[in-house]
Amino acid sequence: MIAIAGAGAFGTALAIALGREGRAVSLWARDVGDLAKTRRNERYLPGVMIPDCVTVTADSDLFSSVAVILLAVPMQALAGFLKLHGDKLQGRSLVACCKGIDLQTWLGPSAVIRAACPESPVSVLTGPSFAADIARGLPTALTLAGGDEPLQSRLSTPTLRLYRSTDVIGAELGGALKNVIAIAAGVVMGAGLGDSARAALMTRGFAEMQRFALAKGARAETLAGLSGFGDLVLTCTSNQSRNFRLGHAIGQGTSFDPTVTVEGAATARAVAALASRDGIDMPITRMIAALVDGKIQLSDAIQALMTRPLKEE
Numbered sequence: 001m002i003a004i005a006g007a008g009a010f011g012t013a014l015a016i017a018l019g020r021e022g023r024a025v026s027l028w029a030r031d032v033g034d035l036a037k038t039r040r041n042e043r044y045l046p047g048v049m050i051p052d053c054v055t056v057t058a059d060s061d062l063f064s065s066v067a068v069i070l071l072a073v074p075m076q077a078l079a080g081f082l083k084l085h086g087d088k089l090q091g092r093s094l095v096a097c098c099k100g101i102d103l104q105t106w107l108g109p110s111a112v113i114r115a116a117c118p119e120s121p122v123s124v125l126t127g128p129s130f131a132a133d134i135a136r137g138l139p140t141a142l143t144l145a146g147g148d149e150p151l152q153s154r155l156s157t158p159t160l161r162l163y164r165s166t167d168v169i170g171a172e173l174g175g176a177l178k179n180v181i182a183i184a185a186g187v188v189m190g191a192g193l194g195d196s197a198r199a200a201l202m203t204r205g206f207a208e209m210q211r212f213a214l215a216k217g218a219r220a221e222t223l224a225g226l227s228g229f230g231d232l233v234l235t236c237t238s239n240q241s242r243n244f245r246l247g248h249a250i251g252q253g254t255s256f257d258p259t260v261t262v263e264g265a266a267t268a269r270a271v272a273a274l275a276s277r278d279g280i281d282m283p284i285t286r287m288i289a290a291l292v293d294g295k296i297q298l299s300d301a302i303q304a305l306m307t308r309p310l311k312e313e
């Protein structure tokens with residue numbers, strides 16, 4: 001039995017994909033509302049039915065009786081969730097599905113989970129995949145970092161292909177950092193700077209992602225793979241991305257619903273602080289952290305990036 005903790009867009013999509021294959025899946029939410037009755041998640045993933053074989057529950061005792069638990073709550077909620085339910089998760093195989101860095105500890109998802117559940121094997125599921133695409137059964141490829149072959153088979157389906165990696169740090173940093181660059185790409189497009197500017201931004205953003213991740217022990221080939229470059233391309237070029245849409249709103253000077261999960265905002269803050277402490281040059285991230293916190297005007301941010309000293313690529 002596989003449990004999925006968090007019935008937002010991603011948790012629900014994974015439950016649908018695995019349930020569609022007839023696998024025994026339980027989808028846990030802190031408040032199930034009418035999810036179990038309607039078999040629809042209109043708030044987070046509208047228009048898709050949850051198969052009957054997926055059990056929907058708010059009973060956390062479930063966690064003590066399953067082998068694998070996918071943790072699909074947002075990054076900044078992960079530590080609090082583990083504080084409440086960690087004792088029931090201890091010893092189970094735990095798969096982090098969130099992308100980001102915890103603002104309290106500056107740790108990534110796997111380290112946050114390991115600190116709360118030291119007896120559990122921990123892996124990370126990340127890569128280019130919009131929940132709506134997964135739920136509709138469109139082809140998707142993700143990275144499973146730190147997981148073994150049986151777990152890879154258990155979580156793969158004909159349309160959801162998982163590739164294994166041993167580079168947990170690289171996979172989770174790629175997934176976290178691309179969200180920051182996606183906000184920046186949204187800003188560029190929202191401000192009307194054009195496709196050429198976005199391509200430049202993505203390329204220099206990728207260089208920044210590599211600089212930071214390599215300094216933290218990631219492997220370069222992981223950053224060039226699904227969890228890094230792959231997810232960067234997806235998120236910087238699609239209006240489906242919430243990170244891109246937040247950036248677009250900033251670029252246009254319009255408002256954005258503050259209740260929407262946008263992982264890149266907190267990640268920008270955490271990475272800007274870490275980079276400044278460790279002397280890593282992250283101009284785009286620094287600018288996005290300042291922009292989302294309203295500490296700098298859009299025109300000044302663009303001006304500052306365009307007038308950086310000329311140097312070799």
Ligand SMILES: NC(=O)C1=CN([C@@H]2O[C@H](COP(=O)(O)OP(=O)(O)OC[C@H]3O[C@@H](n4cnc5c(N)ncnc54)[C@H](OP(=O)(O)O)[C@@H]3O)[C@@H](O)[C@H]2O)C=CC1
Pocket residue numbers: 006007008009010011029030031044072073074075077078080081097098099100129130131132260261263
């Ligand atoms: N959506 C996507 O396409 C993808 C998302 N991801 C990653 O998955 C993670 C989750 O994102 P996503 O599902 O989209 O987010 P959503 O905003 O769609 O859903 C968040 C879910 O987390 C629940 N939640 C929030 N706080 C807590 C808490 N303290 N305890 C228990 N449950 C909580 C919410 O429940 P409630 O309604 O009760 O607040 C809600 O069900 C993010 O890190 C995201 O980057 C990864 C790949 C694709």
Ligand SMILES: O=C(CO)COP(=O)(O)O
Pocket residue numbers: 099127128129130179182231234235240241242243244261262263
């Ligand atoms: O991570 C994602 C796709 O891989 C989802 O992106 P957003 O969180 O920006 O919607």
